[in-house]
Amino acid sequence: MDEQWIQSVGIDVGTSTTKMIVSRLRLGRMSSTFSLPRYQIVERQLLYASKVHTTPLHGFDEIDADAIGAILQKEYEQAQISLGDIKSGAVIITGETASKKNAQHILHLLAERSGDFVVATAGADLEGVLAGKGSGAERRSVAIQGTIVNVDIGGGTANAACFHRGKAIATVTFHVGGRLLRLGPQGEVQYVSPNIQAWLNAKGLSITVGEVLTYERIKDFSIQMARGMLDYLSGRERQVSGLLVLGQPLKENVSVDELSISGGVGQLMSAPTPETISDVSRYGDFGPMLAWALRQEREAGTYPMQWIDPEQTVRATVIGAGMQSTEISGSTVHIKAELLPIRNVPIVKLELTEGHLGDPQQLRREVSDVYDLALRLFEKTTGSPFALAISGITYCSYSLLQTIAEELSQQYRQKFAESRTMIVVCETDMAKALGQALALRCKGQPEIICIDQVRVEYGDYIDLGEPISGSIIPVIVKTLAFDEAPQKGV
């Protein structure tokens, strides 16, 4: 096999809009015929992009599953793609929609209807990272020296992801988005998200359902919100603006050099200035004015960041989900095809130091600590309770390999006796050798899946797909958090 295409789908169900794309990814052999095979995704092509649909809802807090199903079916027909052809991809429910009551149900329904190995997921961190990939911020971060943040502002939330040298280093999510304030054609307030109450109070602002807002008040509110978010990102002020943050605050010591804004609001930034109250409320919310306020800040240039135009705006997240979510494993791996696909496996990291590698006693204790941590964190299962990610090995000799395999397998069989599949993810190219060493020891109890060349962190979840041409598997790493590692041995 010299090259191969796989088709991948991306579906983004957001607070205000729903989009779908189909892309194809080309796997190419990157190594010479004299080396171990090594494949990479060398090209990602967009085949089809749906138009932007309004997300069908029942009331304010329930997604209309049937209506979404109907939209997708139509789009698949139009794209002339059958579900069987789709090998990878992601469905993502974003923004405030993710907390709507039937979101989980919809996710799984959609995943089932979208192909063999399509990931269903929700989570603001992942969403931000995918949008950052789709908007081109990740790619740009490789070309520049500093850190770039992409903020994807949609209806319900703004997801910011910081990239440095091609790597997502931090994320933060804001209660900033068009649909947080819904307006009638004359500026009458139909809905104010309860999530921004605290911030409104701190700012001395008051907006209540039923009142009619003037153009000037909406403008002032928009400017305040835009500045709040930018204050936080630039670190100018985080006390009050911190009230806009949803979930974890931004990691310390992240300084941002460049900024791009994607999402629906990002797209509206290049729209003409809303002149009248009906211009402002043309989508039934204050999104156009929020976009205008951001453009004002960009033109004023008072924040110490360079503003960059993103490659994609409203479709950044869906393109990220469809085209950038899939990675492939190394090609010399140890797998059992009949056990795949395996979805939603949390990562536990075994970070080895010189000390562990030099002293079997220390290694034993470390493995034991990490396994105990996993015992506390995850429920017992006959599947795979977690995937063990091993890092810190620079050169693995055969004797070291044996020591590691012995410790890993022996303690695993003791502590996770009911698990029938053990999953190991190595950072360096050693998966086949380690998998083989583990399998020789375990003899099928448990079965071993050992892959390499996939970068994972604490808090990630991974999905492993069915093998492509026997030896390579598609992997989707779902980054859910950028928090510090949980404490061991507590």
Next chain:
Amino acid sequence: MERQLDFLVDKVLEQLEKKLGEMGSGSAKSQASGASHAGIAAAGEQTAAQEASNRQTANQPTGTEALASASAAAASTAFSQAHSGEGAGLNASTEPERISQVPNPKYREGMQELLASTPARIGVWRAGVRPLTKTMLQLRRDHAAAVDAVYGEVSEETLKEFSLFTVETKYDNTENYLKRPDMGRIINDEGVRLLEERCQKKPQVQIVVSDGLSASAVDANLRDVLPSLYDSLQSYGLSWGTPFFVKGGRVASMDHIGEILQPEVLVMLIGERPGLVTANSMSAYMCYRPRKGMVESERTVISNIHRQGTSPVEAGAHIGTILSKMLEQKASGVKLVL
């Protein structure tokens, strides 16, 4: 021979410079005892060296005669170092961390990324239009390691560890080996007799180890590649015959071995022509039913097996996969579909 001479002359000069430097500052006595510790030099030479240094202390600067005898002592030191076995090879593989020599680079992080992306000598800076002394010395050291690898011998311990007995080709000596590749492709009569006597005939897998152009490649990698390969064969349920070592072997000696032992598949782990990045690189050549008259396109190869290249344990595991595919498809080389 010319290369070897160059190499020895370089070594001698290096030692000489060092010794002269020491003589300038240190006492003659400690100097002389240092020289006698260093080598397994012949007694006569040692005395000469002592005499020479005594004379030097009495009567500086040195005359040509003293220079000559001092260089003889140094030569013996160099000789003994070159033959002290695997020590040299292992030292070469524990590389110091590579750092950029560029003073105050504009983008330090980027410089580090570039360095991490290649083993090539980049970011070495310059002195005028020439390389820095440090860079130059490193280059010459690496070149010397390459030469050592060609002229070195696989250590007995390595062979003993894996119970490999030795057969030789018709190479005769290293000089001839380099000039007459054809002779390295034929096992000598004694070797043929040994193979027939000691090896299992018609095995499923025959494993052969050879020094080829780098003995240190075998010393450095066999411990990791071979057991991993055994594990892999075991996982695939394959059986193997009696492994052995071929001294002075060329890749195509597998054809002759194939004629004698008639294995289904054969894998030869052989030292590669050393380069300046590493002198310890090994290749695995594999073929289905090796026999006389095989063409090169019928061989499958995994090359560049060493610490900084293809991971030895991973290579060992993958060789097993390739061999099992060869057995399945009854083919090797370009006809094999991997």
